[in-house]
Each structure stands twice: as structure tokens, then as C-alpha cells.
Amino acid sequence: MEQSNQDRLLKPSKQVGIVGYGAYIPRYRLPASEVARIWAGGAGGVPIVEKAVPGIDEDVITMSIEAARNALARASIDPSEIRAVWVGSESHPYSVKPSSTVVAEAIGATPHTLAADWEFACKAGTEAIQAAIGFVGSGMARFALAIGMDTAQGRPGDALEYTTGAGGAAIILGPSDESLAHFEGSYSYATDTPDFWRRADEKYPEHGERFTGEPAYFKHVLTAAKELMSLTNTGPEDYAHVIFHQPNVKFPQRAGRMLGFADEQLEAGLLVSVIGNTYAGSPLVGLASVLDIAEPGQRLLLVSYGSGAGSDAFSLSVTDRLVEAREKAPSTQDYIGRRTEVDYATYARYRGKLTLS
């Protein structure tokens, strides 16, 4: 007899939820038309409106600190109770020296805590969430902080340069009965797929053109979403909002339609056209944007995608506590609305694309 698939559903022994969340998006914006002006003579369509660009004094560490402070304000907990500070990113400022220890120190979580950096392309942030569910759900820790944050870089003139943005979010996980939204179950799916990579000493990534769509993004995102819905006996109609990893506008929209979601179910969490692809930050900042407006009782589906490749999928249910907590820190829209447009030259200076010496 065939074994039941039910053990594929990831579910901790104790119920876990999100007790605090916070977004961060830097204030500068590079319009895609500006990239087209430099590299394509202004000709051709552009994939998004604009992308968020970090200031010259910002990086994954400073951005994570602000997102974590927002999450702490909403959680209203003592930071010294956090037993894990996990930062998922493709753009940690140091190759060797964790981002997480600086973040932990700055928010007051040190020294009785685990601190680590996570890497898995664009799903490093949801990997940290999966691990934090286990850490809290096993009873080892009362609170754990998972962050997905990136300052993504594309080679000048490469197609990626239109969309590589900056931003992300921090999520504090804790006991379900104190949560703003609780995890009903999750699922992870991974295969060895060569769609996108960056070697250790290279500044910019490479991508295997043919591989980015069907066998990579769609195969993993669709499978993860379908499996999780099947394992939790839910369907597209049970979710008020769905958030996908968003490298551009078309991929998540097409994935949504293929799974039977209406475009409106994606709307609140689809930010790529105004902030760009924030890589490890992408699914988390989409989730933060949805938590800013979701109503108690609503169910949310979150599906990440990381090249290489894998997807994590989560089913969440919003509690009454969300409404009061969300007012305690700036919303994702507060950050999106704080907007200073820059031209390509300023962008090149901010992103270190010019060599001064």
C-alpha cells in the first residue's frame, strides 16, 4: 500500500504564529525608463515602473535593523527574549562575518541568542521562516526573528538591471496564542536546477536564459502551492490573499492564473512594479504589505522561489490581534510613498558602479 503523503506537510508540535512584522524599503527610485534611456536609447518596453535603490549609507545590515525594529514595535516584546536572529540575503555586506550579529546587537537581542545568515538565492528569507517555525514550534525558543533583505545588483546593461531592487521585511515568530497570524502548515520543495548563479568572487550574477521560466520558477512555485493546498485541503477560493516571489510582474500573475487565483487575490502583495525584485526580501515584503490590510479570519498563501532551485509555501490565518498591532510601526505603503527619484548617474554612484580611485 502506498504511504500517505500527509507527512510532507510541515507542522510543528506546538502552534506557531507571526507576533510581529516590519517592512523596509529605501527611499530612492530608479525608473525603468531611465535604464532604457542609457542602454536601449529609450526604445522598447520596460518590465516594471521603477525600482527601489538604497542610499549610500545603507546595506542589508542597516535595512534589516530598521525592519527588525518595526517588527519589535508591533510585537511589543523584550528583544532579549529573542533566541534566534536569522538574516536571509544574497547581498550580505561581508563574505565572512555575519550580518545577523550586528542586527542582533543593534536591536538588543544579544548575547543570549543564536545568530546566523541564510543563503538560498531569493528564498533565503522564507528558509529562515521555516527554520524559525521549527525552533519555536519545538519549544526550544519562545521567539525567533527571520529576515529576508536584499540590495540586488544586475550587471550594467543586463536585462536584470531594470528590476534588481532593494528592500525586505522582518518577521518575529512566537506562540500562536499571541500571534497576529498563525501558521496552519507549510511545505518545501527543492531540486537541483541551474537557472541562476553567482560564483563566490563575482559581483554580478549569471543566468541560464532558457532555464528561468518553465523548469525553474513555474515548476517549483506551482508544485509548492498545489502540494500545500492539497495537504491542507484548501483551494484558491479559501485564500483572501496570495503572495508569490516576484522577479517581475508577469511570472507571479501567470502562476496565479495557472493555479486558479483571480488577479485581485495577488494585488495587495504584488509590489515588484514599484520597488523592483527585492530577491530574498521579495516574498517577505509582499507578506508585510498584505498584513497591513488583511482582516481577521482571512487566510493567506505565501510561496517563495529561490534559484538553484526551491520553493517554500505557507498557509496563514489572520487573528484579531493584527488590527491593533499594525498601527504600531510604519506600513509598507509609508515606505513606498516616501520616494525620491534618481537618474542613472546618481544610481551608479550610490551602487558603487563607479570606481573613484
Add this chain to the structure above:
Amino acid sequence: MEVSRHWRLKKQRYALQGEVCPHCSVKIFPPRDICPDCGLDARTPFQFSGRGEVYSFTTVRDAPEGHSEQVPYTVALVRLEEGPLVTAQLTDLDQQDVEIGLPVEMVTRKLRSDGERGMLVYGYKFRPLLRPAA
């Protein structure tokens, strides 16, 4: 650059942690273990809110080594809402006129990098309020 000095200063520098005098309740920044008001021992840690307003400011166009990539920048004396005056760089300022009395909030940013291979130094700066007070 002295790595050990950065390390010792990190709590006050990353998050504006100072002290409060247990005798007269004066809030102290930077921490100096002696109350500037009553002269008694003051070692109780105190976490400042990070809110304050610009007391005075100046724009730096000729920066010391390690800060040159950020020029021009504005340095201000900020009056914290708990009382102390702090010198710090202002950030996220574009197209915004700085004026005395401008409400600001603390953020943690890169202060400097010791070249391509050295340590990155993080610390407090102030910016105009992201969300003006309700």
C-alpha cells in the same frame, strides 16, 4: 583603525544606549558613569527613544578620510527628547531643507568603511520623521 574601540562603543553607537542617573533621573548620553548634574555615580543603562529635533547644523563638503564617498553631508547637533545634545550626521535628506527645530528620528546606518578591505562601521544618524507625528 582601532577595531577594539569600535567594539567597545557598539551599544551606544548602534542604538543610542546611554545611562540614567539613579539619584536625579537625568538621562546621560554618551554614557560617562558620572551624572553631569549631581556628580554622583550613574551607571544604569538607558535606551533613548531616538526622537529629537535639530538644534544646529552644518554641511560638510571636505570630509575626513573614510567619509569621502558620502560628501556632501550634513552634521547636526540634535536635542534628544530626553534632554541630551548629540552630534550626528543627518541622512535621507534629499530635496528637504534642514532647519532648526526639524523633528528627526534615529536610524542605524553605515558611518564609514576603512577602505575596500577594512571593517564597516555602523552607528546612529538621524533623518526627518518617516511618519510625521499624529
